[in-house]
Structure formats: structure tokens, C-alpha cells
Amino acid sequence: MVKLDRVSFSYGGAPVLKDVSLTLPKSGAICLFGPSGCGKTTLLRLIAGLEAPTDGTIHRKASRVAMVFQENRLVPWLTVRENLLLVTDDGDAVEKALAAVSLQDVANELPDALSGGMQRRVALARALAFGGDLLLLDEPFNGLDDGLKVTVAAALRERFAECPIVMVTHSLDEAALFDATVITL
Amino acid sequence: MQDKVKRAIRGVAVAVFWIGVWWLIAALVRQELLIPSPLVALNTLLTLLPTSLFWQSVGMSLLRIVLGFLAALIGGAALAVVTSRFSLIRALVAPLLHIIRAAPVASFIILTLVWIDYDVIPAFIAFLMVLPIVWVNVEEGIRRTDKGLLEMTKLYAVSPRRVLTRVYLPSIKPYFLTAAVNGLGFAWKSGVAAEIICRPDLAIGNRLQLAKMTLETPEVFAWTAVVIVLSILLEKLLLCMTRKEGAHGKT
Numbered sequence: 001m002v003k004l005d006r007v008s009f010s011y012g013g014a015p016v017l018k019d020v021s022l023t024l025p026k027s028g029a030i031c032l033f034g035p036s037g038c039g040k041t042t043l044l045r046l047i048a049g050l051e052a053p054t055d056g057t058i059h060r061k062a063s064r065v066a067m068v069f070q071e072n073r074l075v076p077w078l079t080v081r082e083n084l085l086l087v088t089d090d091g092d093a094v095e096k097a098l099a100a101v102s103l104q105d106v107a108n109e110l111p112d113a114l115s116g117g118m119q120r121r122v123a124l125a126r127a128l129a130f131g132g133d134l135l136l137l138d139e140p141f142n143g144l145d146d147g148l149k150v151t152v153a154a155a156l157r158e159r160f161a162e163c164p165i166v167m168v169t170h171s172l173d174e175a176a177l178f179d180a181t182v183i184t185l
Numbered sequence: 186m187q188d189k190v191k192r193a194i195r196g197v198a199v200a201v202f203w204i205g206v207w208w209l210i211a212a213l214v215r216q217e218l219l220i221p222s223p224l225v226a227l228n229t230l231l232t233l234l235p236t237s238l239f240w241q242s243v244g245m246s247l248l249r250i251v252l253g254f255l256a257a258l259i260g261g262a263a264l265a266v267v268t269s270r271f272s273l274i275r276a277l278v279a280p281l282l283h284i285i286r287a288a289p290v291a292s293f294i295i296l297t298l299v300w301i302d303y304d305v306i307p308a309f310i311a312f313l314m315v316l317p318i319v320w321v322n323v324e325e326g327i328r329r330t331d332k333g334l335l336e337m338t339k340l341y342a343v344s345p346r347r348v349l350t351r352v353y354l355p356s357i358k359p360y361f362l363t364a365a366v367n368g369l370g371f372a373w374k375s376g377v378a379a380e381i382i383c384r385p386d387l388a389i390g391n392r393l394q395l396a397k398m399t400l401e402t403p404e405v406f407a408w409t410a411v412v413i414v415l416s417i418l419l420e421k422l423l424l425c426m427t428r429k430e431g432a433h434g435k436t
Contacts, residue, residue: 048340049340050336050339050340064342065340066341067337067340067341069333069337071333073331073333073334073336073337075334075351075352075355077355078351082351086338086341086343086347086351087338087341087343126341130341
């Protein structure tokens with residue numbers, strides 16, 4: 001269970017979020033929607049435990065959190081497969097994740113040899129390979145074509161069927177791929 | 186391949202030019218005591234080469250300086266890990282290392298003459314001169330390790346050992362190798378300088394100093410040539426090793 005109770009967050013004295021309360025469902029997706037700079041990514045980082053609230057409390061029982069960051073955050077000197085094996089020892093899960101995002105053919109390539117869209121798929125595959133009991137997605141489909149968005153969203157929904165998914169996106173179409181409840185900030 | 190041949194030919198031509206200049210100066214001065222001709226220096230070197238004293242001196246100098254250099258690589262890297270983690274220790278250690286970098290090598294050599302065995306001083310001086318170079322570079326490498334990657338590994342609960350071997354070490358490696366290449370030249374020069382001043386029995390520096398004291402200028406030139414050639418060979422060897430490492434390590 002993840003519950004935010006009157007959470008506020010300031011950065012350098014400037015308020016970013018104020019009195020946000022939110023309870024994540026046991027499963028299913030919610031989408032944080034709103035204009036740039038309204039604090040969507042900050043809220044995601046608070047849920048992930050990467051930031052501490054300046055006020056309010058966050059109850060988080062999820063022990064294994066998978067996150068697709070706004071940037072790909074791939075280790076440049078590790079191959080695509082090695083990037084996935086960095087976060088898990090489960091070789092089968094890695095191969096399944098690579099297949100789900102159609103990257104088996106470039107599994108031994110370094111990230112720099114791939115296009116931006118392919119690198120994004122590696123970041124998504126990393127979350128797929130890891131699994132976990134909470135999935136956080138920050139503009140996950142940047143650089144992906146519509147066909148791939150549908151395929152990858154289906155793979156993510158299947159892998160994280162039993163746990164909550166929180167996504168940040170500027171596209172309601174992408175939120176629809178997860179049947180997400182939209183929360184406007 | 187053609188480029189390599191061209192470069193080699195140009196290198197030889199440059200060397201021939203400077204040897205020619207040396208020759209000309211020696212011919213103009215015409216005093217072996219002041220400046221022997223290249224041929225005289227070469228002859229002196231050829232007479233030194235078959236002697237066991239030559240090889241023992243070269244071997245012991247290499248051993249001392251390389252040991253000091255390796256100790257500095259290990260010590261500097263370990264110190265960088267500690268100082269980048271504990272700011273208080275950094276605040277204590279940083280001024281010392283800055284003093285070592287700023288002060289003349291000769292001051293340390295003379296100071297250590299009082300405290301340390303003559304045989305150990307060149308190794309210690311090489312260690313002391315290279316330590317700050319490695320420390321600065323490795324600390325910079327640690328500081329410049331991608332924070333985004335570290336945050337990602339934290340979120341995915343990657344084990345500390347894996348973070349060290351797959352994120353930190355490859356990230357620091359280019360900085361470490363740069364320090365090693367730069368530091369080797371310093372180790373060699375400072376180590377030989379220490380040998381000249383403290384004069385251990387078997388040492389290039391001691392041979393150089395003896396030749397100077399007995400006004401054997403051709404021998405001074407011969408030993409200086411040995412120092413230069415060994416320095417170039419060591420640097421080439423290290424560059425070759427680091428290039429191989431770079432290819433394997435994907436840095």
C-alpha cells in the first residue's frame with residue numbers, strides 16, 4: 001500500500017507541491033496529468049522514496065520499486081543485456097523483457113549504438129526484467145511509435161498486473177493504454 | 186600503415202637533426218669536459234653496457250621507482266575513496282597533499298635523508314610525488330560518476346559490490362589511467378633526483394653523481410641517455426597497457 005497524507009515539497013524555498021493526499025490502488029494504474037512544472041515528476045520521486053517530503057507523511061509498503069525515469073539512465077559501458085542484468089539475476093526475465101520490447105537482436109550492443117527510441121525501450125525493458133511491486137513511469141513512451149507503445153504497454157500491464165502503476169505523461173492516449181485513472185495536478 | 190611509416194621516418198629525422206646540432210656544438214666547443222660529441226657518449230655507453238654494475242644499477246633504480254609508483258597508485262586511489270566519502274578527512278588531508286604538490290622535490294629528498302634509509306628514499310619520493318596526482322584524479326572520477334546512474338542503482342536496489350564494479354570503477358578508470366600515465370614521468374624524474382642526492386649503492390642516480398664528481402662528462406651524458414631511454418620505454422609500455430585496458434573496459 002502506498003498512501004500520501006498531506007504531502008508538501010519545496011525546492012530551495014520554492015513550493016513545488018502543497019498538501020497532496022493520495023492513496024494508490026492495490027492494482028491498476030493512475031496517471032498524473034498537468035502542465036509542465038506542476039510537480040508531477042516530483043510526486044513520482046516522492047512515491048519512489050528518492051525525495052523526502054518537507055511536510056506530511058508517505059506510507060509505502062512496497063519493497064521493490066521499478067521506475068522508468070524521464071531520462072533513460074543506461075550504463076554506457078554495459079551492453080543492453082548487461083544493463084538489464086545489472087538490476088536482476090533472473091536471466092529468463094531479462095530475455096523475456098528483451099523480447100517484449102523487440103530488442104533481442106541488439107542485446108549485445110552498447111546503448112550509444114542505438115537510436116533514442118531503442119534506448120527508451122531498454123529503459124522500459126529494465127523495469128520489465130526487474131518486476132517489483134510498484135511501477136513508476138515518467139513519460140515512458142518518449143520516442144516510441146504508436147505500434148510499439150501498444151505492445152510495450154501490454155507487456156508492462158501483464159508484468160505488473162498485481163501491483164499499482166503510477167505514470168506521468170502529457171498524453172491522455174498513453175494513459176488510456178493503461179486504463180489509468182487520471183489525476184490532474 | 187603508411188601513416189605509421191611516415192611518422193617513424195619523421196621521428197628518426199628529428200632525432201638525427203638534434204644529434205647533428207649536438208655534434209656541431211661539440212665540434213665548436215672542442216672540449217670533452219664541457220660537452221662530449223655524440224660518438225664519445227655512445228662509446229662510453231657501449232663500454233658501460235656489458236658491465237654487471239650497469240645492469241644492477243638500472244635494475245635497482247627501476248625496482249625502487251616502480252615500487253614507489255605502484256604504492257602511490259594504490260595509496261592515492263584508496264585515499265580518494267576515503268576523502269570523497271568523509272569531508273572531515275578530506276579537509277585534514279587536502280592541505281598536506283597541496284603542500285606536497287607545491288614544494289620542490291629536493292626539499293623532501295633532503296628532509297627524508299634524516300629519517301629514512303638511503304635505499305628506500307627514491308621509492309618514497311616517487312610515492313610522495315605521484316600520490317597527490319592519483320588522489321586528485323581518482324577523486325575527480327568519483328565526483329563525476331553519473332548521479333543519475335547511482336540513483337537508478339539505488340532505486341533498483343543493486344548490490345554495493347555491483348555498483349562498485351559496474352558503475353564506479355569503469356567511471357573512474359579513465360581518470361585513474363590518466364593519473365598513472367602522468368604520474369609515471371614524475372615518479373621516474375623525482376626518483377632519479379632522489380638517487381642523485383641520497384646516493385644508494387646501486388642506482389643510476391649514484392652513477393650519474395659519481396661521473397659528475399670525477400668530471401667524467403661523457404659518462405654523465407651516457408647515464409642521462411639511459412634515464413631518458415628508460416623513461417620513454419616505461420611511458421610507452423604504460424600507454425600500450427592502458428590502450429589495451431581501454432579496449433577491454435569499454436571506457
